[in-house]
Amino acid sequence: MSARRNRPAVGIAEIQPELERLRRRGFLRNALSLGGLTLLTGCDLATHSGVDAALEAIMRFDDRVQAALFSRQRLAATYEASAITRPYRFNAFYAEWQVRPVPDNWALAVSGQVADRRPWTLPALMALPQQGQITRHICIEGWSQIGQWSGVPLGVFLRRVGADLSARYVAFKCFDGYSTSIDMASALHPQTLLALDFEEKPLAPQWGAPLRLRIPTKLGFKSAKNLEAIEVSNTYPGGYWENQGYGWFAGV
C-alpha cells in the first residue's frame, strides 16, 4: 500500500473507464465509418438519432425474443475439473491493480420488494445451502473460459428473504462502482449463484470477493463481482454497460 501512496491522486488509467464511457455516450456517434457512410446514405449523419432509435427499438425486440427462448429448465453445459481454464483471465472495467479490497464490516444490503430487508453477513450466507458448478463464462467480446464456482443459489436466497418472485427485475450494486440487473426468470434459474468460492477457495478480490453473481446462462458482464446490494423491483434498473448500449437481456 505504501508504494501506492506515492502515485498521483488520479492516474490516467484510473479514469480511463470513465473517459471511455463518455466517449461512447453517443452510442453510434463514431459510426462514421466506411460501413456507416455507404449503408446510411440519406440518414442524418451528424447525430444518427433516427438510426439510434431504430436500433434501440430492435434491441428491445431482441430482449423479448431472448426472454421467450430462455428456459428455466435448460442448463448450461457443465465440465470436468480437468477442463478448467488456467490461468483464469481477469476481467473488469478497470485494470487488475485497481481491484478494491473488501470494505471493513462488509454486509450485503437487500432492498425493494422483499419481506426481510436485514443485511446479510458472510457467515450467514455461508450457512445457507451451497451448490457448485464448472461452467463456461462467455464474454460479450467473444472469448470464453471455463471456471469453477460455488455458493448460494440465488433462487434459494430470494425465497429466504421473502422476495416478490413475480417482480420483474433483480438489480445488483457493487462496491467497485459496477452495477447490473437481470430478469426474475433468470434469477431463479437453478445455475444462478451468489458465489462465495472460486476453485473451491473463498473468492480472492480479483474474482469478486467476498460475494459475486455467477450466471452461466448470460454473457459474462452480467456476473457482477464485489457485490454490496441486491434490489428486487419492477422498475428497470439498467446497469454499468447496459446504460452505454450493451443489450440488456444478454442471454446465451
Place this chain on the structure above:
Amino acid sequence: MKRRATRRSAHPIAIRIMHWIGVYAMGCMIFSGWEIYNASPSLPFLFPAWTGLGGWLGGALAWHLSAMWLLFADGIAYLAFGFASGHFRNDLKLPRAHEVVRDVGAALRFRLAHHIGHYNAVQRLLYGGVIVAIFLQVLTGLAIWKPVQFGWLADLFGGYPVARGIHLAIMFGIVGFVLLHVALVAIHPNTLKSMIVTVPTETEESR
C-alpha cells in the same frame, strides 16, 4: 435448345428485390462483424477501424443483432421463392462434374460464354455455394448467439469456441465470393443492369 415462346425477364422482379435487400443485410452483417471480431481477435490481425460498423463493440452488436432479422427474413423469402418457383430446380441445378471441368477450363482461358438469364456450371457452383455458406452462417451465428438455449446446435458445430471459429471462416468464404462476383460483374456489366431493371433472357443459340 429450343427458343422459348416468350422471352422472360432474366431475373424475376422478386429475385432482384431480394438480391439487393440481401446485399444491404450482408453488408451490415460483415462490417459490424469485423468490429465485433476486433473486440477479441482470434487471429493475429485486426480489421481496419474505418471498415467497422457501429463505432464500438456495443454499437456493432446492435447492428449485427438488428440486421440479422433482415437477413433472416430475406433468406426465408428467397428459399420459399426458390423452391416454389422452380428457380433452384431450373436455374441452380447442381452441375455435373464434367460440366464444371469444362466450364472452369473455359473460364480460365477466358472463353466461357455468358448468357444473361442462364447460369453456366461455374455460376451454378458459386451461387449454390454461397447460398449454402449463408445458410451455415446463420446456423453458426445462432449457435454462438445462444450456446446454452441452442446448446444442441453449438454441440453440432463442436461447441461454442469452435462454432465461433467456423463463423469467422465462413465469413472469409462469403467475402471471397463477393470479391469474385463483383469482379465478374465488372467484366460483364450487362449482368448488373439485368439485376436492376427488366432485361430479357438471352437465348442460347448465340452460344
